[in-house]
Amino acid sequence: MTDRPIIAPFPATRMRRLRRTPALRALVAESTLSPANLIWPVFVTEVAGAEGEIPSMPGVERLTLDGAKRAAETAMRLRIPAICIFPHSDPDLKTEDCERAWDPENIGNRAIRAIKEVAPDLAVMTDIALDPYNINGHDGFVHDGVIVNDETVGALVRMALAQAEAGADILGPSDMMDGRIGAIRDALEDHGFSDVAILSYAAKYASAFYGPFRDAVGASGRLVGDKKTYQINPANRDEALRCVARDLSEGADMVMVKPGMPYLDMCRMVRDRFAVPTFAYQVSGEYAMLEGAIRNGWLSRDVVLESLLAFRRAGCDGVLTYFAPWAAEVLAQQG
Numbered sequence: 143m144t145d146r147p148i149i150a151p152f153p154a155t156r157m158r159r160l161r162r163t164p165a166l167r168a169l170v171a172e173s174t175l176s177p178a179n180l181i182w183p184v185f186v187t188e189v190a191g192a193e194g195e196i197p198s199m200p201g202v203e204r205l206t207l208d209g210a211k212r213a214a215e216t217a218m219r220l221r222i223p224a225i226c227i228f229p230h231s232d233p234d235l236k237t238e239d240c241e242r243a244w245d246p247e248n249i250g251n252r253a254i255r256a257i258k259e260v261a262p263d264l265a266v267m268t269d270i271a272l273d274p275y276n277i278n279g280h281d282g283f284v285h286d287g288v289i290v291n292d293e294t295v296g297a298l299v300r301m302a303l304a305q306a307e308a309g310a311d312i313l314g315p316s317d318m319m320d321g322r323i324g325a326i327r328d329a330l331e332d333h334g335f336s337d338v339a340i341l342s343y344a345a346k347y348a349s350a351f352y353g354p355f356r357d358a359v360g361a362s363g364r365l366v367g368d369k370k371t372y373q374i375n376p377a378n379r380d381e382a383l384r385c386v387a388r389d390l391s392e393g394a395d396m397v398m399v400k401p402g403m404p405y406l407d408m409c410r411m412v413r414d415r416f417a418v419p420t421f422a423y424q425v426s427g428e429y430a431m432l433e434g435a436i437r438n439g440w441l442s443r444d445v446v447l448e449s450l451l452a453f454r455r456a457g458c459d460g461v462l463t464y465f466a467p468w469a470a471e472v473l474a475q476q477g
């Protein structure tokens with residue numbers, strides 16, 4: 143837009159002229175939404191009997207390895223380019239040392255290999271953080287009640303290498319420890335994984351919107367305290383921009399804002415300021431809000447595509463959303 147937009151006074155300007163028909167509206171649409179803009183987060187469990195619907199996320203299921211393979215085939219059919227794996231691990235095997243986080247046979251790494259078997263062209267994204275394997279539900283090691291940074295980074299590097307080895311295309315460090323992007327990038331380069339990309343959860347806020355996710359991965363009852371010493375204060379904007387700048391300088395290929403809808407201002411700022419591939423995560427609580435209201439008949443299902451289009455308008459290349467398969471199906475029908 144020019145500094146001073148030229149607007150002829152009414153009636154020369156009638157904004158409704160270009161809203162009159164679907165064809166005219168399509169011609170002047172400023173943003174688009176397609177399945178190529180979607181990343182589908184899926185939960186994969188190794189616990190017999192834990193598969194099935196997650197009560198606080200109606201319509202979203204924990205999948206078995208076979209279920210994950212079927213989801214990958216669905217993603218391919220719907221032209222969703224990427225799937226993101228979140229492990230639901232055996233609660234009896236969670237420890238303080240979190241050693242299963244970098245076990246090649248953990249459920250996350252097994253899911254990567256299973257998906258690559260049936261859908262080698264689908265991009266597989268991972269989550270790097272210790273919480274699925276940590277007895278106290280934190281993303282980092284807890285020593286004497288403190289979430290320690292530098293020791294955790296070493297573990298995250300091992301976790302990243304195990305995921306790269308299993309065949310992941312995109313690693314998603316979601317832990318918010320300082321220094322992890324550079325450490326992971328160096329390790330990937332040193333170990334022959336220079337083509338593995340990093341999508342950094344750069345602007346990740348300490349949010350209550352993650353509640354249903356913690357139910358889904360079985361971390362809710364365990365979390366001791368909160369994550370405010372590592373995730374960003376929702377009051378802060380400059381701090382989040384510094385985190386994005388820092389992660390890019392350490393070698394992140396893409397960056398994420400999380401949560402999504404309440405943080406669209408950050409999406410726009412990151413896009414404008416850095417002009418790098420920018421993603422948002424429409425998180426579990428956002429899904430629960432929309433899906434809950436839709437199921438109660440309080441909102442029409444049209445809110446889903448509207449909410450996803452809003453991320454595009456705010457400058458995002460794409461969005462991680464639990465609505466991905468539904469949205470892709472509808473978008474395909476619309477042509």
Ligand code: PBG
Nearest residue numbers: 271281316351352355425426427
């Ligand atoms: C774990 C992680 C979380 C989410 C993604 N990775 C939860 C958390 O930080 O507590 C949240 C995703 C969602 O709510 O959908 N580090």
